[in-house]
Amino acid sequence: MKDFLRYCRMTLLMMKNCLIREMQFRSNFIIRLFTEVIWLGMQFIYVEVLYSLTQSIGGWNVWEMVILLGTNHIINQLFEAFFFDNCTKLVDQIRLGDLDFVLVKPINSQFMVSLRYTDYASITNSMAGFAMIGFALHKLGTAITPVEVLLFLLLVLNGIFILYSMMFCLSILTFWIGRASNLFELYYQLTQFTRYPGEIYRFGLRMVLLTAIPMLVVSNFPAKVLVGGLLSGRLFYACAIGVSFLLITTWLWSMGLKRYRSASS
Amino acid sequence: MIEALLKGTSAWKYWVILSTRTQEDMAYRANYMVGALFRFLPLLTTIYLWYAVFNSPGYAWSGRMGKMTLPDIVSYYAIMFVARGFSSMPGMTRDISLDIKDGLLNRYLIRPISYFWYQTMYRLAHKLIFWLAALITFPPVFYLIREYLKHSPTVLEWVGFFISLIIAFWTGVLFSFLIGCLAFWFLEISTFLFVIMTMEFFLSGHLIPLNLMPSAIVHYVQWLPFAYEGYWPCMILIGKVQPDQMGTVLGIGFLWVGIFFVLVKLCWKWGTQRYSAVGG
Amino acid sequence: MSIIEVENLTKVYRVNKKKPGIGGAIEAMFKREYTEVRAVNDVSFKIEEGELVGFLGPNGAGKTTTLKMLSGILYPTSGTAKVLGFTPWERKNEYRRQFALVMGQKNQLWWDLPAQESLYLNKEIYNVPDDEYKKVLDEMTELLQVKKLLGVMVRELSLGERMKFELIASLLHTPRVLLLDEPTIGLDVVAQKNIREFIKEYNHRTKTTILLTSHYMGDIQALCDRVIIINHGKKFFDGGLNDIIGKFSASKLISLTFENGGVSKEDLLQFGEVLECEKLKAVLKVKREEVTKVSNQILEKWSVLDINIEEVPIEEIIQKVFVSSETQA
Numbered sequence: 001m002k003d004f005l006r007y008c009r010m011t012l013l014m015m016k017n018c019l020i021r022e023m024q025f026r027s028n029f030i031i032r033l034f035t036e037v038i039w040l041g042m043q044f045i046y047v048e049v050l051y052s053l054t055q056s057i058g059g060w061n062v063w064e065m066v067i068l069l070g071t072n073h074i075i076n077q078l079f080e081a082f083f084f085d086n087c088t089k090l091v092d093q094i095r096l097g098d099l100d101f102v103l104v105k106p107i108n109s110q111f112m113v114s115l116r117y118t119d120y121a122s123i124t125n126s127m128a129g130f131a132m133i134g135f136a137l138h139k140l141g142t143a144i145t146p147v148e149v150l151l152f153l154l155l156v157l158n159g160i161f162i163l164y165s166m167m168f169c170l171s172i173l174t175f176w177i178g179r180a181s182n183l184f185e186l187y188y189q190l191t192q193f194t195r196y197p198g199e200i201y202r203f204g205l206r207m208v209l210l211t212a213i214p215m216l217v218v219s220n221f222p223a224k225v226l227v228g229g230l231l232s233g234r235l236f237y238a239c240a241i242g243v244s245f246l247l248i249t250t251w252l253w254s255m256g257l258k259r260y261r262s263a264s265s
Numbered sequence: 266m267i268e269a270l271l272k273g274t275s276a277w278k279y280w281v282i283l284s285t286r287t288q289e290d291m292a293y294r295a296n297y298m299v300g301a302l303f304r305f306l307p308l309l310t311t312i313y314l315w316y317a318v319f320n321s322p323g324y325a326w327s328g329r330m331g332k333m334t335l336p337d338i339v340s341y342y343a344i345m346f347v348a349r350g351f352s353s354m355p356g357m358t359r360d361i362s363l364d365i366k367d368g369l370l371n372r373y374l375i376r377p378i379s380y381f382w383y384q385t386m387y388r389l390a391h392k393l394i395f396w397l398a399a400l401i402t403f404p405p406v407f408y409l410i411r412e413y414l415k416h417s418p419t420v421l422e423w424v425g426f427f428i429s430l431i432i433a434f435w436t437g438v439l440f441s442f443l444i445g446c447l448a449f450w451f452l453e454i455s456t457f458l459f460v461i462m463t464m465e466f467f468l469s470g471h472l473i474p475l476n477l478m479p480s481a482i483v484h485y486v487q488w489l490p491f492a493y494e495g496y497w498p499c500m501i502l503i504g505k506v507q508p509d510q511m512g513t514v515l516g517i518g519f520l521w522v523g524i525f526f527v528l529v530k531l532c533w534k535w536g537t538q539r540y541s542a543v544g545g
Numbered sequence: 546m547s548i549i550e551v552e553n554l555t556k557v558y559r560v561n562k563k564k565p566g567i568g569g570a571i572e573a574m575f576k577r578e579y580t581e582v583r584a585v586n587d588v589s590f591k592i593e594e595g596e597l598v599g600f601l602g603p604n605g606a607g608k609t610t611t612l613k614m615l616s617g618i619l620y621p622t623s624g625t626a627k628v629l630g631f632t633p634w635e636r637k638n639e640y641r642r643q644f645a646l647v648m649g650q651k652n653q654l655w656w657d658l659p660a661q662e663s664l665y666l667n668k669e670i671y672n673v674p675d676d677e678y679k680k681v682l683d684e685m686t687e688l689l690q691v692k693k694l695l696g697v698m699v700r701e702l703s704l705g706e707r708m709k710f711e712l713i714a715s716l717l718h719t720p721r722v723l724l725l726d727e728p729t730i731g732l733d734v735v736a737q738k739n740i741r742e743f744i745k746e747y748n749h750r751t752k753t754t755i756l757l758t759s760h761y762m763g764d765i766q767a768l769c770d771r772v773i774i775i776n777h778g779k780k781f782f783d784g785g786l787n788d789i790i791g792k793f794s795a796s797k798l799i800s801l802t803f804e805n806g807g808v809s810k811e812d813l814l815q816f817g818e819v820l821e822c823e824k825l826k827a828v829l830k831v832k833r834e835e836v837t838k839v840s841n842q843i844l845e846k847w848s849v850l851d852i853n854i855e856e857v858p859i860e861e862i863i864q865k866v867f868v869s870s871e872t873q874a
Contacts, residue, residue: 006669009669010666013665013669017658017662017666020662021657021658024657097651099618101646101648104618104644105667106639106641106670109636258620261558262619
């Protein structure tokens, strides 16, 4: 417990440092927000084009699809806010030997490298996702209970951790195979699967996306809470997946550190 | 053999650049093959998504947009990979802007070498590797979706397609170079680049075939240079460009390439003047 | 028990080879060849609490690799090491709380933040109590004269100032063992002197055990009584700084100032190697055991105003040592 509090304090401290840092580059905020709005606008047009041809795709109507889009947006943005930069930077840190100082500190090294930088623009950007969901719920006329909100947030968190685990594992493959920038592309491509309803995929692929590469657990599950249709069994399953992925990450990290070469400048 | 041919000519140094770059890329083999293969994943999701649309209970093709069948759509997205394989220049703008910002440009300015051609060769090397890997990765993918590739192009369409790929490559290189040159005038352009990339993704027809958008938009968007980075090569090969339109489509493409060439020359001239005046 | 005990420590790297040209690149895609590099080869030594030991060697000798194994950054290929009774590469928190590593070529401070923010983060990482943090920080900034710079962005500090903050950041938790890797690299003479004086003072005051690598002889001479010389991964010498002279230098230098001119280089050659020969001055390098004989002969032969007998500069000796170990390897 004492340790837990200490780690929370460290997280806040690093977030504070990043805020001080980011204040120096304020204009980034606006441009980033602008980009995200354009991106979302494009997604809307896509959805609009698709639903001008039909009423329902994989059993999701247009506003349910918007909820899925919004959920996906929140998860991706929050993942980017806390972990994305850290994971990409990790590749160079491993290659160029910049992990040295992390390793000599009396603190969990994975924690340090994973949370060092916070990208504040992404936090503000995630708000757009909440707005989309709110609007879609209003259009659908569904009322949401506080329990559902809590479950939704829990599964969003779970989704972020799954994305983190996958990206982190890809980054630290650098320990074994040198430069791994193309692996990030793999990450990007895999996250494609979080965008659409799982029902559109064939059975075999759907099973893969629920287990080995649980992209449907990431976004479909939380969206289902709001759309209706998430059973409690699935809830436990989602959390089990999240926890086991985190455990794999920790194990892989400790294996990787044994191969760390600490290149000198 | 190529080496023997080029040695002594002015193209020799560019060949050296090209081959050095190629070696650098190959050194990271696992990385490369993984990247090349998984790039097709979006095609898979897109096929599933459109399949679901075309097979949903209430499906009806809306009258407001050009008629496309499921095979048309799948072929479009598949050919998009080929087209973007020619036109997308990942990292080029960033590299150029960093060279300018960090003063690394001096390295090139003092050497008897044209920075523009250096960058072009560098990208060509990239593309060469890309297509080397594509020889292994593309055929199985196209084989898997063979039942959707219904249209067999005419000779004219094949010729038009190859010409449009040349346009696609040059549009990509020239546009990326131009945007990179913005660093001569603006300090921080990395976030701006992201906006441009997003727009490019949309306006090239990469996300949605441009002809599916409201006709008021299509009318203008299809004649922008971005459409030549993806949309037009795809439309030509799936047989959506009539023989009498072919000339116009390709002609406007070449016009854009010409305009971009002039703009690159001008930007470079003004930019380097400013660069040496400010001192990098 | 000694505070640092190293036994048969060995680190082998695999480096891959590539033939030149595109052909080589294609070949490397399918088949890779590796060569083994023994960065550290069977090194053993012991260091007692409170000692300040210099670790000397040319670039690539294996100094930094040894230091990195002692700080737990690298796993050794074989051999053992105990620091404060811990095996470093197990990375126990109890161990990591008790030592510090400072590297002249890498920085741990946040580039875009004032140094004080990084220092505070370190305080939290090491769990240093508030009052102690304040005390140590005051003391250190005073000693290194950087109190005024606490609020300045790290990227705007000079290299020397940044190094001072690196030191402070590493000493906040008052480590019992301090590992310094090239702490003065790239610094100007004044900054080098400042850092050296600080290290000496700190060792003197706190009795912290310090292991220092450097390839500047100046650092070692100013700070260490004991040196360990390493080259090509092998330990070459371990002992007092003065013992190096006895062991590796067979000669002494005789400087002469003559009353009248006319002494030529040829005249002096019979006594030993002539390093310098001007109108009235000359420097001779003479075998240790012949020094007395030679100086007597010279004094008899010419009228000499001044005669001075000294040891060959240590830098030169070390250089010779490195070169000779080169030819052995």
